Amino acid sequence: MAAASQYVWFDGKFVPFEKANVHVLTHSLQYGSGIFEGIRAYKTAKGPAIFRLDDHVKRFFNTAKIYGMQLPMKREDLKKAIISPVEKNSLNECYIRPFGFYNDQHIGLSPLGKKVSVVVAAIAFGNYFENKDKGISCRVSSWHRINSEILPPEAKGSGNYLNSILASTEAKREGADEAIMLSVDGYVAEGPGENLFLVRNGKLVTPDESADILLGITRDSIIKIAEAKGLEVEERGVHREELYTSDEAFFAGTAAEITPITRVDSRRIGKGKIGPITKLLLDSYDEAVTGQNDDFSYWLTYV
Ligand SMILES: Cc1ncc(COP(=O)(O)O)c(C=O)c1O
Numbered sequence: 494m495a496a497a498s499q500y501v502w503f504d505g506k507f508v509p510f511e512k513a514n515v516h517v518l519t520h521s522l523q524y525g526s527g528i529f530e531g532i533r534a535y536k537t538a539k540g541p542a543i544f545r546l547d548d549h550v551k552r553f554f555n556t557a558k559i560y561g562m563q564l565p566m567k568r569e570d571l572k573k574a575i576i577s578p579v580e581k582n583s584l585n586e587c588y589i590r591p592f593g594f595y596n597d598q599h600i601g602l603s604p605l606g607k608k609v610s611v612v613v614a615a616i617a618f619g620n621y622f623e624n625k626d627k628g629i630s631c632r633v634s635s636w637h638r639i640n641s642e643i644l645p646p647e648a649k650g651s652g653n654y655l656n657s658i659l660a661s662t663e664a665k666r667e668g669a670d671e672a673i674m675l676s677v678d679g680y681v682a683e684g685p686g687e688n689l690f691l692v693r694n695g696k697l698v699t700p701d702e703s704a705d706i707l708l709g710i711t712r713d714s715i716i717k718i719a720e721a722k723g724l725e726v727e728e729r730g731v732h733r734e735e736l737y738t739s740d741e742a743f744f745a746g747t748a749a750e751i752t753p754i755t756r757v758d759s760r761r762i763g764k765g766k767i768g769p770i771t772k773l774l775l776d777s778y779d780e781a782v783t784g785q786n787d788d789f790s791y792w793l794t795y796v
Contacts, residue, residue: 499582502574502613504565507581513612520604521594525652528556529592531686531747532575534615534796536585537784542793543579543589544747544782546572548710553591556648564593565609572794578615579796588618588748594651621748622670628755628767629670629744631684633733634660638674638682640705647707657685671744673736673757676704681731687749688712691731692741692763692770701728711745711778714792718777721788724770741768743775751775 501513521527530553534543550568557564566574575589596610622629636659639646644653656674664672673689676682682704683689688711691698697719700706716726736742740763742754751774753767767775781789 499616500578502578502581504610504612505574507578510614513614515594515596515610516598518598518600519594520597520599520607521651524602525650525655526560526562526604527592527594527651528553528560528562529590529649529651531649532589532591533618533747533750533782534579534584534587534589535782535784537793537795539784539795541579541585541587541796542782542784543576543796545710545714545792546575546794548713549591550575552649552710553593556650557593559645559648560650562593562595562604562609564611566611571611574611574613576794576796578613582615584615584617586617586619587615589613589615618748621746621750622752624670625750625752628753628765630668630756631671631673631754631758632664632667632669633736633758634663634672634674636660636663636672636674637677638705640677646705649707654686661685669756675733676700678704679733680704681733681736682706684744684746684749687744687746687752689731689754690715690743690745691735691739692768693735693739695770696725696727697770698727698729698731698735698739700731703730709746711747711750714781714789715745715751715774715778718781718789719774722773722777737762739763741771743771751778 499510500507530549532549534541591613595604595607597607660672674682683706688709737760744752780786
């Protein structure tokens with residue numbers, strides 16, 4: 494929970510954290526019709542820097558376009574709005590949550606013509622997974638990943654995440670740290686809020702978009718970092734059994750960052766500990782996000 498002195502950017506104004514509230518009948522609360530982004534800022538030698546801000550803003554606007562939500566602002570204004578609570582709250586390392594929603598209390602599904610509000614909250618945030626440093630365990634979910642005949646997998650719409658919540662809570666109830674979902678076609682897709690990478694015979698393997706994954710910004714960063722390190726990257730269909738026989742596996746996502754996976758369905762992955770390629774990418778990712786690699790400094794927006 495954020496400190497009481499913090500502020501949330503709410504439709505162009507700073508509102509104290511505990512006063513950034515809406516009515517219980519708000520459309521997006523009732524029907525999951527909100528849209529959001531998840532962004533991190535990191536401490537660097539030149540002050541806090543937001544990682545891949547332009548890409549997150551682009552995806553937020555794409556999500557709005559997919560769901561037909563008319564955002565009441567331009568991209569440049571949203572960028573400023575995202576930077577402002579980091580500055581105002583004097584945060585260094587934080588998670589930033591822009592959220593667009595129908596701020597209207599009517600009963601009925603159609604949000605057409607209803608008021609859209611945008612809020613941006615920034616809160617101090619550490620590891621998403623408690624066991625990140627020693628590696629986590631996963632279960633292949635009985636819930637399959639949504640596909641675009643049902644809900645748009647490339648959109649970060651709140652309602653999409655009920656699918657993720659089902660998978661994640663099932664995994665946790667069964668004693669694992671996180672779920673891995675298959676596509677409706679039975680290929681390995683991703684975690685509930687993370688993309689997945691495997692290491693097989695020295696190559697990096699990751700599901701491609703035909704598995705209905707969200708093409709994550711961290712995933713893209715890892716691919717670019719890996720290629721710069723001379724690693725071969727295969728984006729392709731991945732069979733479930735390849736999970737079990739991989740040398741290494743890890744999740745990649747803004748919240749999860751790079752989280753090593755050491756067990757899947759009670760089977761040990763590789764040596765059951767963080768593997769050398771995962772470690773190399775984890776360290777290189779940390780360098781990139783904290784401004785220690787000039788090749789990737791174009792990903793940073795200093796606050
Ligand atoms: C379903 C899903 N997959 C993957 C990711 C990772 O995406 P990113 O690296 O852009 O945070 C996320 C998080 O946004 C997600 O919600």
